[in-house]
Amino acid sequence: MHALIRPALLVASLAGACTLLFAAAGQAIPVAQWNWMDIAGEGGTALLAALWCLIVLSSRPDGRVTRLLAGGLACIMLGSWADCLDEMIDIERGAVWDNALESLLPLGMLVLTAGLVYWRHEQATLTDHMRKRERLFRSHRPFDRITQLADAAYLRQQLSLEARREHQAGCVLVLFDIDAFHRINREHGHAEGDRVLQAVAHMLLLNLRNEDLLCRYAGDRFAVLMPGLGEAEARDAARHLCHMVTSMRHHAAGRRVALTLRYG
Structure with a gap:
């Protein structure tokens, strides 16, 4: 009002x-x-x-x-x-x-x-x-409450679909972890930890292709499904995503919090 x-x-x-x-x-x-x-x-x-x-x-x-x-x-x-x-x-x-x-x-x-x-x-x-x-899917599906991304259950569904597709040009799954995320929760609280997860998810989304699928896998771990890419191309894409997250200027309680990702 x-x-x-x-x-x-x-x-x-x-x-x-x-x-x-x-x-x-x-x-x-x-x-x-x-x-x-x-x-x-x-x-x-x-x-x-x-x-x-x-x-x-x-x-x-x-x-x-x-x-x-x-x-x-x-x-x-x-x-x-x-x-x-x-x-x-x-x-x-x-x-x-x-x-x-x-x-x-x-x-x-x-x-x-x-x-x-x-x-x-x-x-x-x-x-x-x-x-x-949504990776071009607009049906009801499981999603993560904090990041509004698909969750691990949806990722498993998509992996099954990719495995059944014929003439598949290749598909790579990359997992990302936020370094020292437990310290952010301990020093700044879980609310700030949730903000970090949202910020990282947003940055990853901005730097993915339309056909890529980003999910919150568990805790501070994100999963990216990259169809149509080979291992070398996926590795280059993963490095770029890590670099973009590292370049973020995230602040908590008036001071900058350095964020870094590792992938595997």
Whole structure:
């Protein structure tokens, strides 16, 4: 509920300022002359755009996509609301500010379109990330609670599938262990240990191919199934993964925690 307060105040302030501007600069049109169809259409558009703007601002983290989506919807809201107020308040013809407010409607559509384009790129990145997690499987399966990766049971299922496939080009299973993980748990607590597991899992995912499968095997051990690779290629890939984890700058209690992996 608290996440809605600031966006709601912002949207209400914009609509209120627009209303006050019209009230101060124009003359009220008699109710008998109001075009109720236009008022319902334009007012309804403004109301829905305001609602969508609230949903975007309250449900997404701040960033370029959020600002474009919310900004476009806010412009659509203001442009539609200005059109609606024109049906109830008579403004002097040629008023520049009135025309500027009404022109926010097409501008808002352009900004919203740009936001949707960037949102599409964002979704493509997330889909690719999830594809690496799921290895193109979207069925219900066992998963690890901490890392949200497949667990050892799912790995065994996939190993069985790989073994039964015909014309298999090769498949390598690599196991990774976090060095001195028990010390991290002892010195910083199990909650910090869970954060380390999540960070390492994320880094490994970012550096795997789409067809690779990453699982949390047990404890601080991760397993990567690499179909289509020979032993030498898998060894090079494993070295790269270890290097990327070592280059991470993980911090706990204000100081850096060095993370290293070993593979076998």
